[in-house]
Amino acid sequence: GESVGLHLPTLSVQEGDNSIINCAYSNSASDYFIWYKQESGKGPQFIIDIRSNMDKRQGQRVTVLLNKTVKHLSLQIAATQPGDSAVYFCAEKWGKSGGGADGLTFGKGTHLIIQP
Amino acid sequence: EPEVTQTPSHQVTQMGQEVILRCVPISNHLYFYWYRQILGQKVEFLVSFYNNEISEKSEIFDDQFSVERPDGSNFTLKIRSTKLEDSAMYFCASKQGLDEKLFFGSGTQLSVL
Numbered sequence: 001g002e003s004v005g006l007h008l009p010t011l012s013v014q015e016g017d018n019s020i021i022n023c024a025y026s027n028s029a030s031d032y033f034i035w036y037k038q039e040s041g042k043g044p045q046f047i048i049d050i051r052s053n054m055d056k057r058q059g060q061r062v063t064v065l066l067n068k069t070v071k072h073l074s075l076q077i078a079a080t081q082p083g084d085s086a087v088y089f090c091a092e093k094w095g096k097s098g099g100g101a102d103g104l105t106f107g108k109g110t111h112l113i114i115q116p
Numbered sequence: 117e118p119e120v121t122q123t124p125s126h127q128v129t130q131m132g133q134e135v136i137l138r139c140v141p142i143s144n145h146l147y148f149y150w151y152r153q154i155l156g157q158k159v160e161f162l163v164s165f166y167n168n169e170i171s172e173k174s175e176i177f178d179d180q181f182s183v184e185r186p187d188g189s190n191f192t193l194k195i196r197s198t199k200l201e202d203s204a205m206y207f208c209a210s211k212q213g214l215d216e217k218l219f220f221g222s223g224t225q226l227s228v229l
Contacts, residue, residue: 036220044220045220106161
């Protein structure tokens, strides 16, 4: 079946370092990808998104890269801070209808640990 | 900043009982969703709702599940006869338009005993 997954379950980085979280997707028809951050006991929080007609998008301290050739998505976080500690999920749009009320397929998540 | 609110934050019920999970989406949003997350697992899509009807639903969303928008502000998920495996965190989400980003609530932790 088609799915979205992550390469590493846990990533530990030193505070101030840059981190890269990777995601592989298998649905070549997906046209929209999102990174979410989930802190303990909270709902997923939108970080950044990218459409399939782009290969890079930057936000505040975050960059998402999309490589459609190898179906790979990554999230780069610059100068990590203690508040960046969370589980990070990539998600793709899989909607079958054209109405836009489409569901997202999430990966399993990578737990990012920021060490002091 | 506006947010999606969910109540209760934690619901405990006996197997076979009906539960209703409540959500108030962001007020000018038009697309509504329920997702769930079993402990330690990934977030799973249940159902999407637009224009007062279900748009998409997953295999998880069987006949025991139903959704309703009873008024202009609430969006509910009903589980008719709960099973042990329904224990999970249930997230409501909404978005304003077709290409807008999705906002999640903080979830309702459902525990079926």
